[in-house]
Amino acid sequence: MNPVEVDTARRTGGCPVAHGPLSSERTPTGCPVSQRAADFDPFEDGYQQDPPEYVRWAREQEPIFWSPKLNYWVVTRYDDIKAIFRDNITFSPAIALEKITPTGEEANAVLASYGFALNRTLVNEDEPAHMPRRRALMHSFIPEELKHHEPMVRELAREYVDRFIDDGRADLVDQMLWEIPLTVALHFLGVPEEDMDTLRKYSIAHTVNTWGRPKPEEQVAVAHAVGNFWQYAGKVLDKMRENPEGGGWMQYGLRRQRELPEVVTDSYLHSMMMAGIVAAHETTANATANAMKLLLQHPDVWREVCEDPSLIPNAVEECLRHNGSVAAWRRIVTSDAQVGGVDLPAGSKLLIVTSSANHDEGHFADADLFDIRRDNASDHLTFGYGSHQCMGKNLARMEMQIFLEEFARRLPHMRLAPQKFSYVPNTSFRGPEHLWVEWDPNQNPERTQPALRHVDEPVPVRIGEPSKGAITRPVVVESVTPVAEGIVKLRLVAPDGRAMPRWAAGSHIDIECGHPDLSRQYSLCGDPADAHALEIAVLREPAGRGGSEWVHAHVKAGDKLKIRGPRNHFHLDESTRKAIFIAGGIGITPVSAMARRAKELGIDYELHYSGRSRETMAFLDELSALHGERLQVHASSEGQRNDLAALLATPDADTQVYACGPVRMLKALEAHCAHWPEDALHVEHFESTLGTLDPSQEHAFEVELKDSGITVPVRADQTVLSALRAANIDVQSDCEEGLCGSCEVRVLAGKVDHRDVVLTRAEREAGTKMMACCSRACDGRLVLEL
The missing domain is CATH 2.40.30.10 (Translation factors)
Known part of the structure; x- marks a missing residue:
């Protein structure tokens, strides 16, 4: 197609591709769509079984492609999908609940007969309506509010395992993983725990109706189930109005409606009732089934989890990344845009395959490896990102952690039974319909240790993203x-x-x-x-x-x-022309590895090692043999001191200085390098200069979270990190002393009062990043990329 033909095709509903041929192969239409793009079909078994593998070719060769079968653009890479999530104005969520497969007139008539009028919800609502409603209704989802659900989830998990623990065989989906999340969802919402089997059918029908491809002969039955679901939600809501002070999120919504009637409307609450049952139930049930399937497919990993339950929080994150329950989301382009170098005209529909993003080698090293110790596992996009990130993410995390803990403690010898896994065909939500497991009841640990059934001090659930x-x-x-x-x-x-x-x-x-x-x-x-x-x-x-x-x-x-x-927060620049390595005392440990690497790479370097005496200095013989004349030993007992002033007298733009040692030495180095180019000096700290936070010496301020669309107050007695976590925002951390760099966040506006020992002088002056565990705002506001 020439440019005129492409533009005409766009306007007439034909092929919208405007970026030239993507391969030598053409579809029968002659459009510049590759054969694999033309063949893409998310309702095929290959996609249902393993979405990331099904689109691996796209992730590696054609990360954004047009699917003629779906009439959607398909996006597969991490950075592209995160960019789309960040901009919910250009990339509207309005079609997130639109039927991906249009249904016939008879099915539509059936839905109309039930008065079905599913309106906008938190999932598919545009601004400016979305954020006021989200802010009004999010309080029940903060970690502090979720804690009181934990005992109920634990007791349910224990009771359901009791039912089959002596059988030696169970379908975890049918016998536990579907019912408990539904019970928890109803409890959280404040819905009576009745008609669970019926609600399960309703929930599946809603998924098929919205994200599936029901056959013409199935559409009417699905429509009846969805219509009944809609009416059921309305009746429960009406009953709740009779007891407005009752518990649960929907009752909370009714109370908020009295305060904000224009924000929390009747139609909105009715839609949220129906959508909430599905969102709080089905995704968690599927996610746990996927996690157990994955763990049991890796027996060595499952054994490690059983032996060390402290691994469970991060194992949950890695399971959500590697094999989550949300395969894809949808967006519609509101104005001409470009993502990943591909022009996307206004009106384009996007299928953003988050499960593919979670296997992107550009963001996750050895992405296909199942590694429960992966330190960035929680970067996954299974919960989405930004202002439309799943509010119930921490409720799901809590349930998954408790289920895994219960299985690990009471059925560590459980294994997968031979079976073929089947999935409800749809684009977006996935979990095995059945998960058969086996074990030898005679080996049940609690037969010899009855106390295992009930643990008074269970592994604490990390409500929020694990550190x-x-x-x-x-x-x-x-x-x-x-x-x-x-x-x-x-x-x-x-x-x-x-x-x-x-x-x-x-x-x-x-x-x-x-x-x-x-x-x-x-x-x-x-x-x-x-x-x-x-x-x-x-x-x-x-x-x-x-x-x-x-x-x-x-x-x-x-x-x-x-x-x-x-x-590693003390990286060696392997492209530098020359390096000066300076170690004091035990500071030789990282510096010795750096000097070894510099020698291997052929970098011009010198190594200066200071200590009280040779007897107190580690590895001297080894270092001397390896580095020869490049090693300079400065032993105080021999009157040999490193003359830093002379060593660093002449700045050199091609030289980097790396140092580790006592605080006094590092401070002297900073002074002697003040006239060197910015970032020439790199130091490793193992002592924090932070004292206890003194509220009387601090001021309160606000952090605006650009991607999430909310503003979080930070009290004088509170760190930014703790304020973010209390607001349900995921930020990793480790030392929480400003030493390790784990909690780094990007700063878009505002002046930072830096208190860490990680950032370089130039990084501090640039003001584009900060450590959330310790640094603060100089004035009243910071804007963060979160």
Whole structure:
């Protein structure tokens, strides 16, 4: 097609593609649509079984394509989909609940006979109406308000497992995972727990009617079920009006209606009643079924979860990423736009395949790998993103964590039974219709440990996105070797002999020092090429915070430890022409790995190592053998001190300075590098300068969340991080001392009072990022990209 033909085709409803041929293959129409795009059909079994795999070709070769079968553009990559979620004005959610398969006149007449008039809901409403309603109704979803549902969910999970634990075989979907989320959904909404089987049929009919492809002969039956669902929702709402002070979200909505009658209308509440039952029930049931299927398909991972329940919160996030219950969402383009270099004309309909985004190698390393310790698993888009992100996400997380905990404690020997998995054909929501599992009842742990049925102190549910600090990895201490006076080297290996995580020079790990609340960071000092082990060196510091004392007093070869990481906030620029490495005392640990890497890459470098005496300086012989004359030893006992003023007297734009050591040394380095180019100096801190937050010395301010469309107040006695979490906003964290960089957020406007030790001078001056755990606003407002 030439440009004129393309424009004509757009206006007449034909092919809208305006960016030229995408492959040498053409569809029968001759349009520039690749053959695979022309063949795309989300109702095929391949898509139902594994949506990310079904569109892998698109993610890798044609990330945005036109589907003639659907008359939709299909978007498959992470960054493109997140950009669409960010802009809910250009990319309207108005079609999110539109029937993807138009139904016939008879079915439409049936719906009309029931008075079916599903209106806008939080899912498909445009601005300016959407955010006022969302703000009015979101209070019930904040973590603090969700806590009182936890005991009920635990008791339900326990009771349902009781029903089949001695059978040796169960369909987890039919016998537990469908009913409990429906019960919880009804309880949360305040709906009487009646007619559950009927509601299940209604819920499935709603999914098929909206996102499925019912056959002509099925459409009328589906329409009757949806019509009955609509009338049921209306009757329950009318009954609730008789008891306006009752519990549940819908009762809360009725009370808000009295305060905001123009915002919370009758038709809106009726639509939310019906949509809420589906949203709070079906997606959680499917997500848990998908998670259990995935875990049992990876027996080694399931065993780890059973042995260490603290892994469950992040395992839930990884299950939601790898095999979530929401495969895709829909948007409509309101004005001509461009995404990923592809022109999208106004009126274009988009199928945004979030499950594909969750497998995008550009955002998730080894994206197809199921890794329950993945430190960015919760970046997944299964809950959406921005102002239309699922408000019930933390209720779903709570239920999934409790279900996994119950199974792990009482049925750790459970396995998948041979079966073929089937799914209700639709574009957007997926979970196996049945999930058969088997086990030997004679091996049920509670037969010998009856207390396992009821645990007085269960694993605390993380209501909200899990912190990186919750992700531990078991290791075995292969050896403990003295390497200097007061310093021991620990060599850590995997219990099963598998390879250890990959790491780069400058990385560190966290070790739980006898208790989860006592965690300390130690730089890796071995060879990154050694895949078998991680090595750290620990200096005994009697006046320290307890970690090093515990290591020296208690750790011995053969012990099992829990670590987190590796993580790296002290990166070596491998493109630099020259590097000056400066280490003081135990600060040699990250610097030694950096110097090793510089030598491998052929970078011009020099290594300066300072200490009280050679006897107190680790790895001297090894460093001397490896670096020769490039190593300069500055031992105070020998009168040798590193003359930083002379060393750094002449700035060099092609030289980077990397340093780790005592705070006094690092402060001196900052002073001596003040005349060097910005960001020439890179330092690693292991001590926080933060004191306890003193409300009398702070001021309150606001943070506007650009992507979410809300403004969150931050009290004088509150960190930005805690205020965001209280408002149901996901932000990761770890140390919460301004040391690790985990809670970094992007700043769009406002002046930041930086209090971390992570950002460089230039990064602070740029003012485009901050650490939410400690930094604050200089004045009254910040605008964040959240």
